[in-house]
Amino acid sequence: MERRKFVRLAGMSAFAITASGFTLIKENGILKTSCATSTDMLGPFFREGAPRIQDLTYPVSADVLPILVKGRVLGADCQTPLGNIDLDVWHCDHEEEYDMESDDFRCRAKLTTDSEGNYWFKTYIPPPYGGRPKHIHYLIQNIDGYEELVTQLYFKGDRKIKPNNWVKYPWDQKRILDINTNSNGIAEVKLDLYLSPKGKTTNHN
Numbered sequence: 001m002e003r004r005k006f007v008r009l010a011g012m013s014a015f016a017i018t019a020s021g022f023t024l025i026k027e028n029g030i031l032k033t034s035c036a037t038s039t040d041m042l043g044p045f046f047r048e049g050a051p052r053i054q055d056l057t058y059p060v061s062a063d064v065l066p067i068l069v070k071g072r073v074l075g076a077d078c079q080t081p082l083g084n085i086d087l088d089v090w091h092c093d094h095e096e097e098y099d100m101e102s103d104d105f106r107c108r109a110k111l112t113t114d115s116e117g118n119y120w121f122k123t124y125i126p127p128p129y130g131g132r133p134k135h136i137h138y139l140i141q142n143i144d145g146y147e148e149l150v151t152q153l154y155f156k157g158d159r160k161i162k163p164n165n166w167v168k169y170p171w172d173q174k175r176i177l178d179i180n181t182n183s184n185g186i187a188e189v190k191l192d193l194y195l196s197p198k199g200k201t202t203n204h205n
């Protein structure tokens with residue numbers, strides 16, 4: 001039998017802790033899953049039409065090392081992988097520029113998850129710009145049964161990440177990632193993305 005425990009907080013929110021481990025949150029009458037990835041700004045630099053590539057690197061000086069960015073896209077129960085899901089990713093180049101015009105679509109890609117919900121791409125860690133920390137943008141849209149997800153990835157140790165500036169809330173911490181070295185000697189970060197069911201908008205993870 002599924003075990004549920006309800007706690008009422010300040011008359012506004014309620015939690016239902018289920019046997020499967022995730023938390024349902026009811027806030028202002030809207031149900032949310034606790035694992036859903038928190039949202040972030042879309043920003044002014046998204047472009048439709050990015051190429052379906054996984055290698056976003058381009059010729060730069062040899063001392064700039066690539067990084068592998070990978071993760072999974074998962075559903076509302078916080079564990080079911082979502083295969084064949086399209087994601088847009090984009091970031092600025094090493095000169096702090098977003099490619100808004102060229103056919104190269106530099107530092108932009110449309111990715112598709114495999115049957116296990118996995119995605120990956122190879123790129124460079126973008127520089128900070130305009131007072132913002134280093135970041136990579138994500139957009140997942142037009143998925144049946146799920147809300148659009150607009151979010152950003154950050155890097156742990158970035159001194160531009162300060163309390164109450166760009167990454168404000170405890171649930172945003174899951175998007176500030178450690179850089180690890182994988183078994184092939186390549187730096188990598190891992191960001192799993194949890195979609196929110198349609199009509200149950202969330203801002204928590």
Ligand SMILES: [Fe+2]
Nearest residue numbers: 043045135137
């Ligand atoms: Fe940006």
